[in-house]
Every structure is written in C-alpha cells, then in structure tokens.
Amino acid sequence: MVTTRPTLRRLGAGLFTGAAATLTLTLSPVTASAAEPTPAATSAPAPTPAAQAAIDDARAQVGKAYAYGGNGPDAYDCSGLTAHAYRAAGIELPRRSADQATVxxxxxxxxxxxxxxxxxxxxxxxxGIYVGDGQIVHAGTExxxxxxxxxxxxxxxTARRIA
Known part of the structure; x- marks a missing residue:
C-alpha cells in the first residue's frame, strides 16, 4: 500500500498551503489612551451663555437614535436636534434646516x-451645531x-450665528 502525503508549497516568506498548514490569529483589545481627548473634552467654551447651553444640550444627546421628524427626547433628526438644543438655551428655532438657515x-x-x-x-x-475643534454634533442617519x-x-x- 502506498501512502501519499500532501505536498506543501512555500508561498512568500514562511507561508505554506496544504493540509498541514494552520493559521493562528491573536486579537488584543484596544483601549483609548488618556492622551487622546474626546470631542466633548476638547472644545473651547462658547462665546455666550446661550450658545454654551445649546452645546451642552446637544452633547447630552450624543448616542441617541436618529428618527426622521424626531424632536427628542429619545430620537432626533438633524433640525430637531438643533431646535431642541437651542430651546434648552431659551431660543426658539424654526423646525426645518432650510428655515433655520435664515435665522x-x-x-x-x-x-x-x-x-x-x-x-x-x-x-x-x-x-449640525459647531462645538469647536473642527467638530459638529448632528443627527446623521439611522x-x-x-x-x-x-x-x-x-x-x-454655510453657517449662522444664533446666539
């Protein structure tokens, strides 16, 4: 009886194919470094108390869901988020983004x-609402x-200054 062994071929630097070849992949968890600031931690303060109140409210919504026509508190669309943020600052904005662009x-x-x-x-x-350091908070997509x-x-x- 004749036994055949699978042939191994060398591919590149140390890679083999065939029945005897195996691959081990080790994944290590990655953690954020304290030296890498989060967007919320890096922003300069707003120039007015009303603008700061709007920013603080918008930041508090980060991580919430997107919903078309959403006005909060659990889900927002883009203009629902900015209207909500400025309402927290005591300023009423129109509901639609195109209308907000006239204020x-x-x-x-x-x-x-x-x-x-x-x-x-x-x-x-x-x-979206500009929060500093080249960042905005916005309700993007679902x-x-x-x-x-x-x-x-x-x-x-374009951009507009509200407060």
Missing part, C-alpha cells in the same frame, strides 16, 4: 465659534444616530 447672522467658515449652526447641501437639507463628526463633511454650505 441669525451669516458666519464665514474660518470664523466659526462654538454654538454656530452649520448647514449642508444645496438646497440646504442638513444642519445607522449613526446623534454623533460628533467633522465640520468638513461633504456638502458644507
């Missing part, structure tokens, strides 16, 4: 301050919910 005073991208509303797309159909993201996400249109 306050225009602000150049280079002059953004914490508390400014940042609008996206043409026509305007999305809004997949992301309320989150921090870069102010420079695709579609930047």
């Amino acid at each position: 306050g005073t225009p602000v150049a991208r280079a002059d953004l301050q914490p508390g400014d509303l940042v609008f996206y797309y043409d026509p305007i159909s999305h809004v 997949a992301t919910g309320v989150e921090y993201t870069s102010v420079d996400m695709a579609g930047y249109n």
